[in-house]
Amino acid sequence: MPRAMPRGLSLEQATRRLAVLLVLPTWVLLILVFALPLAGAIWLSFRNETLGSFVTPRFIGWENYRGAFADPRFWESIRTTLFFMVAGLAIQLPLGIGLALLLHRNLRGTAFFRSALIVPMLLTPVAVGLMWRFMLDADFGIINWALRHVIDSPPNWLGARIPARFAVVMVDSWISIPFVMLMVLAGLSSLPRGPAEAAAIDGAGPLAIFVFITLPSLVPVILVIVMIRVVDVVKLFDILFIVTQRGGPGTATQTLGLLTYNTGFIFFQTSRAAALGVLLTLMVIPIYFIWRRVGRAP
């Protein structure tokens, strides 16, 4: 449709020229805050900079990477990150999907429940983290007070390795389930009703309809959720910083992101931290290819 624009360009051509200008501010910000620091991290990762050291910084090749791979804490932090992803999704997907299905029934009062259920994802994570710490306290926390009615010695949530890991998964899930629920709810409301109704007429029960009709059509939404949750667990910081005080007890809840932080800003090994950061970046790159398949969802 060659419709004339003032300068004799088609609308499409004009839009294409305009587009290049419109994305300029975004480019400036991405380069300043993302590309340059990333280049800086790569540069630093080949040097031996440490804060407060008297050694003159110089290039040391792959030394920081070799050091990282040889460090058992590096592998432990990767296992911890994977545990948070897998355990988190195992809790968040079923509960999020379940709650979305309940809300999708549109019972009386759904608007109230929907508002109440999205509250956790909106609150300040730092405040949420402190409150959970308070509630999870082994001695005077309200959670163990409640548990003592059921079991004799409830876990020392933040003082022991395994319970601390589950505590992190629990707090992370509390925050994230509303997100999963909203995404699935949006997916459900865009589904055509026809197939489910036809199956119901043919005598299929609610469970069969869910397993064979609803769930398969939710697969794209679920993939997007999994992708975003994987990214967000890699980025998890506030909760770990507050609830387990930077990955404690010991290194029990230290993810790779947190190991990067602790290396760089607690132990001041700047260059080693940069190398860990570069490795972390390499690990999230595959996300891009998944994103290309499932659609736009940064």
Added chain:
Amino acid sequence: MTGPTRTLMRTLGTVASYAALILAAFAALFPLFWTISTSVKPRADTFVLPPRFFDFEPTLRNYEAILATRGFAQIYWNTLIITAASTALCVAVSTLAAYALARSPGFRSRGALEVGLILTRAVPTIVLMVPLFQIISRMGLYDNHLMLIVMYAAVNIPFATWLMTSFVAQVPMALEESAAVDGASRASILWFVVLPLILPGMSATTIFVALLTWNEFLIPVMLAGNNAKTLPVFIAGFISARNLDWGPMAAASTLAILPIALVTVIAQRKLVSGLSTGAVKG
């Protein structure tokens, strides 16, 4: 199944649904209730077991302690002003980019931009902090409001662009074409035709970005000192104290959550529909 059995099953299903929803709502709201309740409890009642849910003399002493903290007004003001400025910057920049992404399938640098956006969303901010901390310190920008505003805006751009792209895509192309036929310039089409139609989407995006900015912790904890300190950093400061002072901490948390609660009550419909649109049609 006979008629009565079916009715019974349906009733049971409804009862079970409500039970599950009530349980979930309790789990979602209890920590909020507990924060607010702790914030108005006298210190002696904060640590007693069994916990005091309602049987205590409410007091505002924790709030008085927080408000009397030196610099608290400055911290609250910092958080407000940084949130407002950074959200405005982020939404403006993202809307422009979103228009390009939604309307022009093949403009130059599109592919690279998409990679850049997704990586910015995926790469943990902590990775960027290692070099940024040095760069920003050397440039004398540490603890600077403007630096924080730009940083916050940049990290939220991928999310905002993603939401805005789906809103722009919903505006029928035909409207723009007919305006072009009528001789409207490219800029006036954007301003007078597209902008009014994406305003609802922009306000949803604004609310989300403002929430993320208000809650942001990693950037200010690394790059701000006393001058530009924000509320989440102030609240986190309570854990480094040896004696955890839960009362004032809960009061500070409540003050941080207050604006969020207001926004949620006012704009909850927008929040839900905003995320839903972005989620499915994106």
